[in-house]
Amino acid sequence: MPADAARLLHELDETWRGLGKDQDKDLGTGVLRACAMTLIVAAAEADDPQELGGMLSSLMQQHPSRTIVVRTCPHRDEVEARTTVQCWMPFGRRQQICGEWIEIYAGTAQFGEVALLLLGLTVPDLPVVFWVRHTALGHLDALRPVLSMATRVIVDTSEADDQVSALDAVRSLAQDGPDGHEPVWRLADLAWGRITRWRKALAGILRNAPAPSRGSIRWAGEKMSMPACYLDAWLRSVFPGIEIDLASSDPVRPPVNVGRIRVVQLNGAGVDVRLERPTGGPNVVAITDGLQSGLVFPRLDEATLLAEELGIAGPDHLFREALKVARTG
Amino acid sequence: MAATQVLDDPLRFDRPAPPATVVIFGANGDLTQRKLMPALYRLAFERRLAPGFAVIGTSRTVMSDAEFRAKMRAGVEKYLEDSPFDAALWEEFERGLYYLAGDISGDALYHELGAKLAAVEAERHTGGNALFYLSTQPSYYARVAEGLGTAGLQRTEDPAAWRRIIVEKPFGHDQASARQLNASLHGVFEEPNIYRIDHYLGKETVQNILAFRFGNGIFEPLWNRRYVNHVQITAAENIGVEGRGGYYQEAGALRDMIQNHLMQVMATIAMEPPAVFDAATVRDERAKLLRSIRILKPDEVATHAVAGQYGPAQIGGERLAGFREEKGVAPDARTDTYAAVTLFIENWRWAGVPFYIRSGKRLPKRVTDIAIQFNTAPLSLFADGEPGKWPNLLVVRIQPEEGISLRFFSKRPGSGMTLRPVTMDFNYGTSFGERSPSAYETLLLDALLGDPTLYTRQDMVEASWAVVQPILDVWSGSRFEFPNYASGTWGPKESEEMLARRGHVWRIP
Numbered sequence: 001m002p003a004d005a006a007r008l009l010h011e012l013d014e015t016w017r018g019l020g021k022d023q024d025k026d027l028g029t030g031v032l033r034a035c036a037m038t039l040i041v042a043a044a045e046a047d048d049p050q051e052l053g054g055m056l057s058s059l060m061q062q063h064p065s066r067t068i069v070v071r072t073c074p075h076r077d078e079v080e081a082r083t084t085v086q087c088w089m090p091f092g093r094r095q096q097i098c099g100e101w102i103e104i105y106a107g108t109a110q111f112g113e114v115a116l117l118l119l120g121l122t123v124p125d126l127p128v129v130f131w132v133r134h135t136a137l138g139h140l141d142a143l144r145p146v147l148s149m150a151t152r153v154i155v156d157t158s159e160a161d162d163q164v165s166a167l168d169a170v171r172s173l174a175q176d177g178p179d180g181h182e183p184v185w186r187l188a189d190l191a192w193g194r195i196t197r198w199r200k201a202l203a204g205i206l207r208n209a210p211a212p213s214r215g216s217i218r219w220a221g222e223k224m225s226m227p228a229c230y231l232d233a234w235l236r237s238v239f240p241g242i243e244i245d246l247a248s249s250d251p252v253r254p255p256v257n258v259g260r261i262r263v264v265q266l267n268g269a270g271v272d273v274r275l276e277r278p279t280g281g282p283n284v285v286a287i288t289d290g291l292q293s294g295l296v297f298p299r300l301d302e303a304t305l306l307a308e309e310l311g312i313a314g315p316d317h318l319f320r321e322a323l324k325v326a327r328t329g
Numbered sequence: 330m331a332a333t334q335v336l337d338d339p340l341r342f343d344r345p346a347p348p349a350t351v352v353i354f355g356a357n358g359d360l361t362q363r364k365l366m367p368a369l370y371r372l373a374f375e376r377r378l379a380p381g382f383a384v385i386g387t388s389r390t391v392m393s394d395a396e397f398r399a400k401m402r403a404g405v406e407k408y409l410e411d412s413p414f415d416a417a418l419w420e421e422f423e424r425g426l427y428y429l430a431g432d433i434s435g436d437a438l439y440h441e442l443g444a445k446l447a448a449v450e451a452e453r454h455t456g457g458n459a460l461f462y463l464s465t466q467p468s469y470y471a472r473v474a475e476g477l478g479t480a481g482l483q484r485t486e487d488p489a490a491w492r493r494i495i496v497e498k499p500f501g502h503d504q505a506s507a508r509q510l511n512a513s514l515h516g517v518f519e520e521p522n523i524y525r526i527d528h529y530l531g532k533e534t535v536q537n538i539l540a541f542r543f544g545n546g547i548f549e550p551l552w553n554r555r556y557v558n559h560v561q562i563t564a565a566e567n568i569g570v571e572g573r574g575g576y577y578q579e580a581g582a583l584r585d586m587i588q589n590h591l592m593q594v595m596a597t598i599a600m601e602p603p604a605v606f607d608a609a610t611v612r613d614e615r616a617k618l619l620r621s622i623r624i625l626k627p628d629e630v631a632t633h634a635v636a637g638q639y640g641p642a643q644i645g646g647e648r649l650a651g652f653r654e655e656k657g658v659a660p661d662a663r664t665d666t667y668a669a670v671t672l673f674i675e676n677w678r679w680a681g682v683p684f685y686i687r688s689g690k691r692l693p694k695r696v697t698d699i700a701i702q703f704n705t706a707p708l709s710l711f712a713d714g715e716p717g718k719w720p721n722l723l724v725v726r727i728q729p730e731e732g733i734s735l736r737f738f739s740k741r742p743g744s745g746m747t748l749r750p751v752t753m754d755f756n757y758g759t760s761f762g763e764r765s766p767s768a769y770e771t772l773l774l775d776a777l778l779g780d781p782t783l784y785t786r787q788d789m790v791e792a793s794w795a796v797v798q799p800i801l802d803v804w805s806g807s808r809f810e811f812p813n814y815a816s817g818t819w820g821p822k823e824s825e826e827m828l829a830r831r832g833h834v835w836r837i838p
Binding site for chain 2: 193196197199200201202203204205206207208238239282283286288289291292293294295296308312313314316318
C-alpha cells in the first residue's frame, strides 16, 4: 500500500489505543507516550538496520521523539512505510516509556514524494531535527523542503574519505538557506563533537596560561581526519597567528570509534602543553610544564555524540568560526 | 595574552576548576570516604579538575600518604555511584593525595600544614589556591579557623591566589552559638571566603525550582496568595537514628532538618525573582525571604509547632526500638525526632498563606517533597463536588525520585459530566537519561570556582535561627508526653490537629 501520512498517523493512533487497553492503573503499569521532537534520519540502504535501530532506540531514552527513518533504496519505484513504537522500561518502574517510529523506504526518484510525506508526519509545535547520516544525501534537491522545515541539521563527516569534499559539503549546508539566505536550521557535525574533550582539556590547562604561538597535531591514518581538521581550525580561530604543524604519526587508520587524534602539542613563551593518546584508547596523558596528569576520554559512539548534540541549545558560534578557517592539510 | 576566556565553550562544557589544594580536616572520617573523595574523583573523571589539583587529608590518626591513598581508593570504589571506577585514572588522581597527621586543638599542626601546602604547591603547581574543608565535629570549627589564622594560612602573598573555608552544618546549635561561630570565622576569614555547605541546595531538584519558577512564564503569575492556598514541605525518613543517637539527642529534627535544609528549600520556593542570576542577588533574595518569616510569640508556639518522638513498634515481624532505647540515647531523652511547624511570610506575595513544614524519623517512607496546593475553582459547576475535594496540586519531588507533578481534573470518558483527578508527571530520570551530579560534586566544584550561589550566608543562617529559636525556647521548658508516635506512622496526632485548625490536612506523599 502506498505511503500516506494520514494512514500512518492513524496506524500509530491505533497502536496507542491497543497499548492503552493493556495497562493496569492499580498496578501502575501501562505505557507513557514520550515525544520531544521529530527526528528525521536520512540513511542509506546499505546501513545495517540492526545497528541503526539499536542506536536510535538507545538515543530515544535520552531524547524521546517521533523518529522517522528514510532509507534510500536506489532501485525502488514506490514509497513504502511502516509504523511501530519503541518502548523501554526504566529501572525500578513498572510503566513503559514509548516513542513513535516510522520507517520509510524510497528510491531517489521518489524523494519529492517523501518530502511531502514528511511534511505531514512531523509532530506539531516541536523541533524538527534532520540527521543526514551520509553527507551527500543532504544535497539531494528533492529533500530541500524537508531541510527548510528543520530547526537543526546534523551531519557526520568523521568517516569521510575525502576531507576536501566533506568540508565543502558541510560549508555548503552551513551557508545554504532558502533562496540564498542564511539557513533556518542550525548545522552541526558530529566530527566537531568528537573534539569536545580535547578542547575541554586544553581550556582547563591553558586557563591562566599565556597564549601559545606554535603547535602540532598528530593523527592516525594517512589522510587527515575531520576531527583533527576541526581541532586545528579551532586552535587557529582562538589563537590568531598560531602556527600549527599537521602530520600523520601512524599510517594505519583505526575505526572511527577509536580516537584518531594522537598528540596535541602547544608551545610558546611560558606555555608547554602536550596531550598524548598513544593508542587511541580512553586514557590520555597530559604533560603541563613537566607535570604529568591523567585524563579519561571515553570512546564515543554515534548515539553518544548525537545525544550530546541534541542536548545543545542555541547556535554554535565556535563551530561556525572554526568552519570558516578549516583547512584540509 | 592569557588564554582565559577564548577557549571556553559554555554550550558544550562547563568551566573547569582552577588548580588548588583541598585540605580536609577530619579526613579519616566517614564523610570523606563516603562523599567527599568520591565527589572529587568523579570531578576528575569529568575532567572538571585542573592538572594541578591536590588533596591534603589531616586527622589525628597516624597514616602515611600511601595508606591514606589506599583508604581513599577503597572508599571511592565502594561509594562511587552511577559511574565506573577507572583504575588508570585513579593512579593519576592519587598522585595528588597527601596526608598529614596532627591534633587540631594544638598549634603545631597548622604550622606543619603551612609547610606541607608550600611543598605540594611546588610539586603540583596549585598556584597557592587552597580550600579548607572542615569535616570535623562542629565544636572544632572555631578552633580550626583560629589555628589557620595563627599560622597565617588564610591568606597568601600572591594577590591572584585565594584561600576559602567550607563548614558543614550545623552552624551553631542555637541563635547565640551561630552568632558566636560566625564571629569566630570572621575573625580569620572574610565572609566571601566562607562557604557554609547545605547539601540540600546542591540537589538538582532544588536548583531546578529556580529554573521551574523563573524559566517558565506560566507559573509565576500563580505563585502568590491569590492562587496558592497553602504549601506543605515534607522531609520524611523511614530509618531511625542509625547509630547517631548521641549526636541526634542533642540536635533533634527542628535543628537537624528544619532550621537549615527545609528553610532553605522554603526560601527557594517563596523568594522573589532575582534581577540577575548571580550569587549575590540570588542569596540576597533568599535572605530577604527568610527575614520576612513571622517570628512566633511564645504563646503561639503550642498552636504553630509540634514536637514528636518515635516509640517502639512491631513492623513486618520485627521489633523496632523506640528512640529512648537507641544506643547512646538517654532513657528519658526529650529530643524531637519529629517536628512540624506552621510559618507565615509577611510580604505582599505570601501574606496569610500557611507554609507547613514537617520532618521526622521512622515515618512510613523516605520522601522529600514540596506540595503547593492551589485554591479551588471559585464556582463549582459539577454536581459531585469532586474538585473541592481534590484541589490542584503541584508537587516538586526532591527524593527519592526527582520530578514534578501537577494534579488537575479531567472528564471521565462516557456520558455525563463526571470528573476524576489525574496527574501530569515529569520525571527527571526518564526525561534526562544522563547522570545527575551528586550534591557534593556540585558544591565542591562551586567552591573551587568561587561561586557561592548554593551556599548559605551569615545573614541567612542567623535569620533562620531567629525563626526557630522561639520554638526551641518554649520546647526546652515544656514537658512532652514522649514517645507520642509509633514508628512507621506519619507522626503525632497533634500535627494533624495543627493543620485541621485551618481546615487543612497533611497529604500522604
